[in-house]
Amino acid sequence: MSYRYLYIPLDERPCNYDFAYEIFNDDFLNIQRVPFEYMGLKKKPGNIEKINDFLIKEAKNADGVVLSIDTLLYGGIVPSRLHFFDYETVAKRLSILKKVKKENPNFKIYAFNLVMRCPRYNDDDEEPNYYLYHGLDLFNRKYIQHRMALNIATQEEIDQLSTIAIPQEYINDYENRREVNCKINLACVELVKENIIDFLIIPQDDSAPYGYTALDQLKIKNKVRAYRLQDKVLTYPGADEVGNTLFARVFNTLHHQKPIVYLHYPSPLCKTIIPCAEDRPLDISARYQIIAAGGIVASTIQEADLVFAINAPGKEMLASQYRNFRGTGYSTLRNLEEFVSFIEYCIDTLKKPVTIGDVGYCNGSDPQLISLIEEKKLYFKLAGYASWNIPCNSLGTALPMGMHFLLFKDKQKHYDFLMHRFVEDAGYDTFVRKIVREEYCEKMGYTIYDIGGQRGDFSELVKKLLDEQVAIHMPYLKDKYQILDLYMPWSRTYEIGLKIKYKGEIQ
Known part of the structure; x- marks a missing residue:
């Protein structure tokens, strides 16, 4: 038996266009991606009309789709932060999902649509031009306003708010776009209720516990709870990895399996840290990743099908360029030696596959862990490994790798992608990028x-x-x-x- 699934990724970068394809595409699950020439390039949107036509045409003879709503409506992740469409225009584009489902009622739609991010820095590389000068102020303004509404703002924050000066036209532009994007997320929840979308992830890109993203998330969660759709709509930190996660869910569903996953950390403290650009403790995000991918969290190692070993600091997480400035979070508050010994024990003695989510640092591998993997020659004994970009991206790559490994052990393909991860995540992200910069x-x-x-x-x-x-x-x-x-x-x-x-x- 084989299945054919379409894939409309979040953008044209390899992490979105290639990773899920490289992990899951095979004779069992044939993945047909939207043609690359239809995709955009960073701030240039993809060809929305051709992407929509691709979905309508190919869905007639396919089993389902993993679909980025951001690409379907705006042409990609960055264009979703820059567009000038009104709600009516993008809502009309979204309605083609009803047409697709009507023409092929058995067609499964696994969709995701981001909560529009609000980075806490001044940089317009992926944002509107005014973000270069007012990005941090936009973040701080709403962050403090939210805390004031909850009566938890400090006097220092209140005083800071009075000093923030952003041209009103920029605030209006930013908030109008956020309003459109939030309405689309709510419309997607409606489509789940109507059984048009079969499963929906609404990931939070560059999230924070207060401010724009937190307020949007609250609106979405209230609607999900009102409709009692908590098992069909998940919201948690993420973005570029969600295609991997949804294909893992497709893969597990088609195999009628629900992998039982055991979590292990280098220290009990590691699971409690709030990672870079996220809004909740690491362990909570990891559990969301597991259920989103179609798994369940194990209570004991004995019942587990897969061990998910997550490396993290015992205190504040640093970006990989600061790997030489190690505090107690990277030394006394975690035990990497035990962590790696446990991985060896699981593989060699318990005969249980292990996949590593290396989030010791943000944006690259942990050199201390890489050194131990090198010492033990563990590279190709692993079911998976990832350590790229922000932590949720790494977790949402390592876990699908491990889940795919449980049933399909094409070793050449597996070794190719493992090698890819070590050479890129450790070789480039951790070492070479700092050198070239x-x-x-x-x-x-x-x-x-x-x-x-x-x-x-x-x-x-x-x-x-x-x-x-x-x-x-x-x-x-x-x-x-x-x-x-x-x-x-x-x-x-x-x-x-x-x-x-x-x-x-x-x-």
Whole structure:
């Protein structure tokens, strides 16, 4: 038996367009992605009309779709933060889901639509131009107003609010767009109630416990509770990984399985930290990821099908560029040696697969953990590993990898993607990115946001440095991989596009 599912991802970057495909596409679950040429490029939206036509046409002979509503309506994640559409326009686009379902009643729709983010910094790389000067003020203004409404604002915060000056036209532009996007999320909940959307995730991108994202989340959750749809609509921190999570749910559903997942941390404190750009303790987010992917949390290791080992600090999480500034959260308040020993025990003695969500740092692997993995040569004994971008992205990649591993053990494919994760997440995100930003960008006439194109002298430099850093920090992997392609998807230093093949011995 085989199934055909369509995929309309959140944008054209490899983390969205490729990762879910690389994990799940096979003879059992054939994934047909929207043609790449229909997708956008960063702030340039995709071809919305062609994307909609693709869905309408292909749904007639498919079993279902994993669908980014942001792409369907706005043309991608960044365009969803920049558009000038009114609600009526995007609501009309959303209505095509009813048409699709009417023409193929058995067609399953697994959808996701983001709570529009509100980053706490001044930067317009992925936001409206005024965010370069007023981004942090926009965040702080609503954050403090929310706390004042709850009567928990400090006097310092109240005094700070009086000093914030943002042109009203910018506030209006920002809030009008947020209102449209929030209404669409509420409309998606209605479609779940009407059995048009079969399962919906409303992830919070760059969330916080107070402010715009928290208030939008409250409106959504109130509607979900009113309709008693808590088992069909989930809201938790996330964005770029949700395609992986929903395909894991599809995969588990088609196999009539509900994997039992045991969680393990380097310290009891690790599960209580609130990760970068998130609004709740790590353990709560991890449990959401498990149920969203179609699993259930184990009470004991004995009953588990899969061990989800999550590396994190015992205190405040730092970004990977600060990996040399370690406090107690990275030393005395966690025990990485026990963590890795437990992983070895699970694999070698209990014969249970282990996948690692490495969120020791935000935006890259934890060098201390990588050192232990290298020492123990654990790389290809693992069912999964991920450590890229913000923590929810890593969890939502490592967990689907592990769930897929439970039933399909195409070792070449598995080794290829594991190698991809170690070379990119540790090799580039942790080591090379810092080097190119500090030592090469300015010297070559570039900035961290503009390196002159997707391919060229900069991408060639990255490839050279990547080989060097892998040889230094992960020598076991040296000569076991071949880079087929390397480019800079958004012509900046933040991420790379990588096609890689494992060429070592298959164990």
